[in-house]
Amino acid sequence: MSKGISTREANYAQWYNDIVIKADMAEHSDVRGCMVIKPYGFAIWEAMKADLDQRFKDTGHVNAYFPLFIPKSYLSKEANHVEGFAKECAVVTHYRLKNDPDGGIVVDPEAKLEEELVVRPTSETIIWNSYRKWIQSYRDLPILINQWANVVRWEMRTRLFLRTAEFLWQEGHTAHSTREEAIQESETMLGVYADFVKEILAIPVIQGVKTKNERFAGAEETYCIEALMQDGRALQAGTSHFLGQNFAKAFDVKFLNKEGESDFVWASSWGVSTRLMGALVMSHSDDQGLVLPPKVAPYQVVIVPFMTKDKDVQKALVETANSIANDLKLLGIRVKVDIDETKRPGFKFAQYELQGYPIRVVIGPRDLENKQVEVMRRDLGEKESYSLEGLSENLEAMLHAMQDALYAGRKAELEESIKSASTYEEFKSKIAEGGFVEAWWNGQDSTEEMIRKDTKATARCIRLEDNNADPSDQRCLFTGEAAVEKVLFAKAY
């Protein structure tokens, strides 16, 4: 126990929750399952959003906004979709409250909606209902739209960022004139996600496709990126779906192709959510608190001049701190100078560690004399002296080095964590150790059920490079029957 947070070893789940709370990222609200994203956490989400949004635009997408509410009947139009999403939903049944003669307010029974509205759990249905009006011919295609929105999926057991009833996300919904183009889009966006998570969040991922059972409700193929958390469990960090013509058929969206023939439109959808915040926390943090890759840190450098009673020295310290800050800002580095006199240095330092500020710079009177500062890189945790000469360039290089080091560390861990097994016993013991275990299997529900029961592991994905692997001559590790595909299994969030 340090700074009021648990350790990974003592209680991993508690450690995660403590960091989210104590680093001031988010908290549970009094509304069941809904979180409050606090300013520090939201600033990280904003950095993610800005970078993702630019990547979407660079790949030809535009943003739009569709209604929060979906008529209940829309959810039923796509047979698989309704099974997946029409269950745990927030349902709006009335549109008015009135004063209660006994005090307070009550629902006005006269203001009952003819058709109930569901708060969107995802927007395929409402969007494809619009696309029907927008698409007549191949000239209207492709449509490459993204939406940043809140969605609601009622959850009984919630965890901050990882599983909440309301969460924030983006959902891309694209329409195409050919099957190939829609598949290409799904794959492109998976790549965009993988690159973003790698380059910005410093998290390596496995790119793959889901097994049949794990597909998005209404998809013909679900692509996913899977990351490894420090407790050895996998976390699905983003998905991209090839939807075939399923939603076009459900909502009767046809177009005239170049040959003048009428056909149903092809679709993709793809999304990442505030769940990425959970992945970020669990990928890099340590027992001292959050560790943030510099690219998403709200402040990349914090400069703390010592507070002294000698006014001249004090003035010189603060001036030096401000001067360093200005140099850093010119390099585009986000920097904060902390001259708060009401808090002790030890308290401040602990707080910056807890909140994952990548670099801390401290200047005391002796540093000033020696024209140097004391620098600590959050992930290394060791203090070093740096000359004021060339400091901003050195700190800039240190930020790059930290970003790279975090990624390299996680990459090595992920690669090490992928194992194979030659017997079910070996499979079970390796799953218990954590990480991914690859195995050929027969693709049967009963097999999946057995594995889940025995090991708590689930089929995470078929790696892209294994997606077209030839199953002939391969046997299912679990049943000895003919295998159909090679899958990565893991216990997962």
Add this chain to the structure above:
Amino acid sequence: MSKGISTREANYAQWYNDIVIKADMAEHSDVRGCMVIKPYGFAIWEAMKADLDQRFKDTGHVNAYFPLFIPKSYLSKEANHVEGFAKECAVVTHYRLKNDPDGGIVVDPEAKLEEELVVRPTSETIIWNSYRKWIQSYRDLPILINQWANVVRWEMRTRLFLRTAEFLWQEGHTAHSTREEAIQESETMLGVYADFVKEILAIPVIQGVKTKNERFAGAEETYCIEALMQDGRALQAGTSHFLGQNFAKAFDVKFLNKEGESDFVWASSWGVSTRLMGALVMSHSDDQGLVLPPKVAPYQVVIVPFMTKDKDVQKALVETANSIANDLKLLGIRVKVDIDETKRPGFKFAQYELQGYPIRVVIGPRDLENKQVEVMRRDLGEKESYSLEGLSENLEAMLHAMQDALYAGRKAELEESIKSASTYEEFKSKIAEGGFVEAWWNGQDSTEEMIRKDTKATARCIRLEDNNADPSDQRCLFTGEAAVEKVLFAKAY
């Protein structure tokens, strides 16, 4: 009737709606009262958001996110607030749907919420319920938080952007240790809004405070900016509220002040919404369609090379267009080159006028020979030849000139529209002409009711400069009684 849009004279309301639809900004969805904001409209909203967000951050605010749902009982906690907001609300009563034995899906009666949830019409209650946990002492203050969110206020009669059941907005919610600081914050944010609307949307506004009846439900003072639309009606473009200690008292939010005494926290809240999109359309547009101030135009310049069958000429035309575009991009100008061969030039030109592209540049074979292009500024509508030499700088200057000219035009109109009256008869005839009429009045509900009945005008605001005007010796224009304040009246959206 031109390009399928009505004219302002023939049918102003229809003209407005036609522009929004035909310029591809938004459309009604099949969900009652909810709109779809289409990519072109959303790009304008994104430009507004980006600029506003920077202004909020420059004035010390941070973003956060609070739940979509508000427990019904929260709305009742502030007596005035409940009267204003707890009526036309979307009410979530259930959290699950189930398969209907007769087909389709139905609400599961067993999944009834113990306490109904209201989809936020505004977030004071849920936010102040959180602030209670965040604030202990003056050291925790001020809290300067903004949220970008969707909100829902059930509306029976909706108009795209101007009045919709769901709309997008930002809502600032600040907490302060003194009354003066909270008032200062409300006034600062009113100024931020007024500057933004002036500098970016090229819309001049009147800054004022609302009369008692028009105040936000729960506010002690509501500041507002009022704009003038082309039909002579006023439109409230933004509000900022000094909330006193009302919400702190309702949610029991106390703090220890510097003197160690416990006191209730002081509050402000402020917001602008997608309604600004409506104000933008109605401020500048003409019978040819939308007119966009360059600062919010998704594309500021469109370059259209003529399409010819001579391949060499065609190549040279497109190369020249791309070269101009590159020069403009280097100046930070948003530019589009249109080489779509499937549409005739006349169609394209009409569409660009309809969508309010600020500058259109056309290059034909003869222009190429003469090293010039044909330029049209959307608000002037006249074609002029410009040399290729120095073109990008000239177009940049033209964008600035257009932004300034739009503002200057609206400013002159607004100033001209403010009149005074010395008798009620004169007041009525001036209100009928459109614009604002100022008058001393007695501040009585009955007077307001009479004015509304006779003229359809409402009290828009007391101008900031009139807010402390001395009412002694002044008589109410409507009743001859003692006056209490000098108010601007107008018919309004």
